[in-house]
Amino acid sequence: MSWGKNDALVLLLAGGVGSRLNNLVQSRAKPAVPFAGIYRIIDFSLSNVMNSGFTQVGLLTQYKPLSLMRHIGDGAAWDFTGRTRGVKILPPRTGSKESDWYKGTADAVRQNIDFIRAHPSREVIILSGDHIYGMDLDEMLRDHRRKQADLTVATMVVPREQIHQFGAAITGEDGRVVEWEEKPAVPRTDLASMGIYVVNTDYLLATLEKHRSDVDFGMDIIPRAIPVDRVYAHSFRGYWRDVGTIQAYWEANMDLLLPNSPINPAAWGIRSNPEAEGLPFDRCPARFVGAGQAKNSLISAGCLIEGTVVNSVLSPGVRVGPGAVVRDSIIFHDSRVGGGAVVDLAILDKRVQVGQGARVGHGEDREVANRVHPKHLYTGISLIGKMAQLPENAVIGRNCIVAPHRRADEFPALILPSGESI
Numbered sequence: 054m055s056w057g058k059n060d061a062l063v064l065l066l067a068g069g070v071g072s073r074l075n076n077l078v079q080s081r082a083k084p085a086v087p088f089a090g091i092y093r094i095i096d097f098s099l100s101n102v103m104n105s106g107f108t109q110v111g112l113l114t115q116y117k118p119l120s121l122m123r124h125i126g127d128g129a130a131w132d133f134t135g136r137t138r139g140v141k142i143l144p145p146r147t148g149s150k151e152s153d154w155y156k157g158t159a160d161a162v163r164q165n166i167d168f169i170r171a172h173p174s175r176e177v178i179i180l181s182g183d184h185i186y187g188m189d190l191d192e193m194l195r196d197h198r199r200k201q202a203d204l205t206v207a208t209m210v211v212p213r214e215q216i217h218q219f220g221a222a223i224t225g226e227d228g229r230v231v232e233w234e235e236k237p238a239v240p241r242t243d244l245a246s247m248g249i250y251v252v253n254t255d256y257l258l259a260t261l262e263k264h265r266s267d268v269d270f271g272m273d274i275i276p277r278a279i280p281v282d283r284v285y286a287h288s289f290r291g292y293w294r295d296v297g298t299i300q301a302y303w304e305a306n307m308d309l310l311l312p313n314s315p316i317n318p319a320a321w322g323i324r325s326n327p328e329a330e331g332l333p334f335d336r337c338p339a340r341f342v343g344a345g346q347a348k349n350s351l352i353s354a355g356c357l358i359e360g361t362v363v364n365s366v367l368s369p370g371v372r373v374g375p376g377a378v379v380r381d382s383i384i385f386h387d388s389r390v391g392g393g394a395v396v397d398l399a400i401l402d403k404r405v406q407v408g409q410g411a412r413v414g415h416g417e418d419r420e421v422a423n424r425v426h427p428k429h430l431y432t433g434i435s436l437i438g439k440m441a442q443l444p445e446n447a448v449i450g451r452n453c454i455v456a457p458h459r460r461a462d463e464f465p466a467l468i469l470p471s472g473e474s475i
Contacts, residue, residue: 439457
């Protein structure tokens with residue numbers, strides 16, 4: 054039989070809790086978090102699939118999937134509609150408690166074996182929905198076939214001080230993986246797994262059936278396969294970032310603003326859903342009124358700027374009042390920054406209202422980590438939840454968290470010291 058690339062089936066894993074993104078994922082799945090003004094994180098993986106020519110996608114959802122499902126719709130935005138193409142939403146198959154959820158990447162795939170069998174394929178391509186990158190997945194598939202691999206892992210070189218965050222591959226001269234270290238404390242390689250796999254379908258089904266206790270590709274399946282099966286690394290040299298933490302998410306947005314930025318959604322052919330809530334297609338152009346100005350910033354359609362925006366990313370519909378300053382920040386759809394207010398090194402979720410004269414991100418004590426979530430906020434970034442209202446003249450310190458829907462009259466005081474939450 055002659056196989057083409059359309060004989061590969063794509064499974065897009067989009068069900069993780071993403072708890073390290075804190076209140077950005079309190080009401081949405083991590084892949085549904087806005088990014089770069091007009092996109093959502095999952096747009097990058099979906100667009101890579103589309104641009105690589107694959108036509109059958111299973112989207113594995115789980116945690117707070119409704120906003121993600123609304124965003125995907127029928128898949129038309131990524132050309133996944135038609136007789137021979139489609140994106141199928143695959144909800145959880147077990148209970149509603151977290152203990153019943155997918156235990157890992159392999160367990161998630163195993164619970165959807167019936168979908169794989171219902172869509173005959175030569176290979177299964179497994180992706181994550183929470184990465185920012187532009188990649189030719191067809192090139193990886195060709196590499197997999199050329200090497201006659203059973204399993205191919207996409208890899209890239211990262212600084213050795215970061216390798217503890219990833220699975221790490223030690224390869225021979227031909228690219229075959231000879232050893233594997235999962236999140237090594239003392240790394241012996243700088244070749245990190247991107248969490249992207251091409252697996253022969255028959256091999257995948259047999260492995261999942263035989264080793265039913267294996268729950269994760271990096272922890273279980275890959276180390277088991279290396280001594281006995283053909284496991285290869287596919288080298289990727291472009292921009293790729295896992296934005297699963299507040300710090301990584303902020304840094305990726307700031308990368309957009311660099312001269313000759315390594316992130317180029319337009320050049321990568323990244324699409325979003327033009328019918329999704331909050332996108333700019335039904336909004337007027339951004340407007341600058343009076344002394345309004347922006348420097349080195351991304352300003353989306355529908356924004357009204359009467360103050361100063363510096364080195365920041367603003368989603369559609371954001372308003373910055375007269376005399377207000379927004380600096381080194383990310384502001385989601387339809388938020389309001391009142392006159393004379395300052396937002397410095399902060400992330401504001403949708404429809405936040407910052408009262409006149411308020412200060413968000415105040416003080417020099419950026420090293421004071423958040424007391425409740427010290428591993429989430431520790432570099433000075435403050436996080437304001439969806440639809441929160443900050444009182445006029447409030448002062449919010451560094452590494453602070455304001456919960457979603459918090460009303461101005463619920464603040465016990467106008468000053469929230471650095472590292473505190475409300």
